[in-house]
Amino acid sequence: MALLQIAEPGQSSAPHEHRIAIGIDLGTTHSLVATMRSGQAKVLPDEQGRVLLPSIVYYGAPLSYGEEAKPFITQDPKNTIVSVKRFMGRSQADIKFQHPYELVGEANEMPAFQTHAGAKTPVEISADILKQLKIRAEKSIEQPINGAVITVPAYFDEAQRQATRDAAQLAGLNVLRLLNEPTAAAVAYGLDQESTLTTDRNYVIYDLGGGTFDVSILRFSKGVFEVLATGGHTALGGDDLDRLIVKWAKQQLNIDTLSDIEYAHFMVAARRAKEQLSDAASVELELPNHQLALDRPTFERIIQVALDHSISVCKRVIRDAKLELTDIHNVVLVGGSTRSYAVQQAVARFFEQTPLCSINPDEVVAIGAAITADQLIGNIKDGSLLLDVTPLSLGLETMGGLVERLISRNTAIPVARRQEFTTYQDGQTAMLIHVVQGERDLVEHCRSLGRFVLHGIPPMTAGQARIEVTFQVDADGLLAVSAKETTSGVEARIDIKPSYGLADQDMQRLLLEGFEYAAQDKELRHLQETKVEAQRELEALEQALKADQHLLEASQLDALENARTALQAQLETQDIKAIEQAVEQLKIYSDAFAAIRMNRHIDHALKGTKLDDWSNSTSE
Numbered sequence: 001m002a003l004l005q006i007a008e009p010g011q012s013s014a015p016h017e018h019r020i021a022i023g024i025d026l027g028t029t030h031s032l033v034a035t036m037r038s039g040q041a042k043v044l045p046d047e048q049g050r051v052l053l054p055s056i057v058y059y060g061a062p063l064s065y066g067e068e069a070k071p072f073i074t075q076d077p078k079n080t081i082v083s084v085k086r087f088m089g090r091s092q093a094d095i096k097f098q099h100p101y102e103l104v105g106e107a108n109e110m111p112a113f114q115t116h117a118g119a120k121t122p123v124e125i126s127a128d129i130l131k132q133l134k135i136r137a138e139k140s141i142e143q144p145i146n147g148a149v150i151t152v153p154a155y156f157d158e159a160q161r162q163a164t165r166d167a168a169q170l171a172g173l174n175v176l177r178l179l180n181e182p183t184a185a186a187v188a189y190g191l192d193q194e195s196t197l198t199t200d201r202n203y204v205i206y207d208l209g210g211g212t213f214d215v216s217i218l219r220f221s222k223g224v225f226e227v228l229a230t231g232g233h234t235a236l237g238g239d240d241l242d243r244l245i246v247k248w249a250k251q252q253l254n255i256d257t258l259s260d261i262e263y264a265h266f267m268v269a270a271r272r273a274k275e276q277l278s279d280a281a282s283v284e285l286e287l288p289n290h291q292l293a294l295d296r297p298t299f300e301r302i303i304q305v306a307l308d309h310s311i312s313v314c315k316r317v318i319r320d321a322k323l324e325l326t327d328i329h330n331v332v333l334v335g336g337s338t339r340s341y342a343v344q345q346a347v348a349r350f351f352e353q354t355p356l357c358s359i360n361p362d363e364v365v366a367i368g369a370a371i372t373a374d375q376l377i378g379n380i381k382d383g384s385l386l387l388d389v390t391p392l393s394l395g396l397e398t399m400g401g402l403v404e405r406l407i408s409r410n411t412a413i414p415v416a417r418r419q420e421f422t423t424y425q426d427g428q429t430a431m432l433i434h435v436v437q438g439e440r441d442l443v444e445h446c447r448s449l450g451r452f453v454l455h456g457i458p459p460m461t462a463g464q465a466r467i468e469v470t471f472q473v474d475a476d477g478l479l480a481v482s483a484k485e486t487t488s489g490v491e492a493r494i495d496i497k498p499s500y501g502l503a504d505q506d507m508q509r510l511l512l513e514g515f516e517y518a519a520q521d522k523e524l525r526h527l528q529e530t531k532v533e534a535q536r537e538l539e540a541l542e543q544a545l546k547a548d549q550h551l552l553e554a555s556q557l558d559a560l561e562n563a564r565t566a567l568q569a570q571l572e573t574q575d576i577k578a579i580e581q582a583v584e585q586l587k588i589y590s591d592a593f594a595a596i597r598m599n600r601h602i603d604h605a606l607k608g609t610k611l612d613d614w615s616n617s618t619s620e
């Protein structure tokens, strides 16, 4: 996990050994592994030269994976698990789609598949698939694997992500990050490298895989990459196209019901026909005891309902991003199902442009994951690489030990944020900028990244100076913080560079604490803010007394001093209510004092002004 640590400004990153990281696309239908080789991301084949590992495990004899497990889908469907990704992080009650498995477990629990090899949870089955890819990578690279990036659909919820993370850990992989699949595709296409563009660019990533549909809108603006909106459907993909073909075939052949075995045969035939249709105009559906012809127009008609569904999701996401169709510069196709001519046509028609598919749509996600993995493990080259998001929030310390967040967690980078701050005291000429990272509201609960002092602020009344603080996280993960006083132009800055040493546990702890203490933090923040406000009040009063104490009568001064002492005493406590009351009390007297001062100054001003001048200047 990337966290930011301090380095001396201008110091280049220390030389380090080359470490091996892999990117894994753990797909519903297929899974792949890729790694960086001589600066290029490459998918890794198995010993037979096959790149796609079908996400299938046969829990019988012999225990088989991938292509070898495929024949058992029809021979022994109950023990041959396919599309396990659909079950990840789901309870029994969530699973409403048709499947041939015997699931055990309570309704609100993660189910287990009853197999010859015993009960297997979706996490264990996914781990078995990941292990195969890990072995493949180790054989191919001939070096131990230091870390892995695993991709997940953008809309995977916490339970699904956690299940994926657990599976990877069970497979013995060091998870550097779970990366959203559309982000990986964007990285693979180098969309983050288009920083030379001067105008904004919006891209749509349309990912129609085996079991899931995912559409995302990414924007590039002045070299900054951000995710504008995502949407999708956990149950829309190539499998559904296959089901629609089976449904159609049943109607054509007047078949009412199919046994599990027959159904599996129909599904295999439907899928084969669908895939062949991407290269041929018409194909034969090879069903047990039946032959049925299927051509492209018929196929397009059969799957229209699924295509319409995917397009309506696109419409919604574009609306969420507050964009028009004409704002979309390119559409990127991802996922095996986008090989279907009918899908490409539907996308082209809706977006009124030819979608991008120059990178193999099966491999593009794994390639992006490999690039990200290489970067996260610390093999950063001179060229800029995209760290897709900031793992924790970045901010700075304000009065009272509070954190003001400038860049929140999960912000796509590179990114720059600017905010104005001001001085706290009259005549203040220096300001301490303390950069911190974490999700908590108090500085002491966050991680300190570094501090620097902005000197040379011209003396002004408190609150008048304008200090612009800029946080900039570059494409290579480098955070630069600068502070500039706008009237004088004095400036100071610090460079903070990424380190990859933070253990997952620390990251987890920082994140969890953020959630856990949210309520408590709010309380503490309120207390700190109240105290800062009170301090400000006291200091303003102090200045006023210095200048105009003589305007007060002895009794007035006494009342004021008493209220001041009372507030000072309350500031030692944690009692927000009591502090607020003491401030209110003090304000009664200090406001009265302010009124006396004001009258006095106006008197003074009027004395030196002729009445004519006064009316002239106001009427101008």
Ligand code: ADP
Pocket: 026, 027, 028, 029, 030, 031, 208, 209, 210, 211, 212, 237, 238, 239, 271, 274, 275, 276, 278, 334, 335, 336, 337, 338, 339, 340, 361, 362
């Ligand atoms: P996932 O990421 O969900 O595992 P993939 O991206 O591997 O899915 O896509 C798998 C889907 O792509 C399957 O439904 C498969 O039938 C379909 N597919 C693969 N090749 C083709 C092809 N040539 N034409 C149409 N569909 C295809």
Ligand code: MG
Pocket: 025, 027, 028, 209, 210, 335, 336, 365
């Ligand atoms: Mg996929």
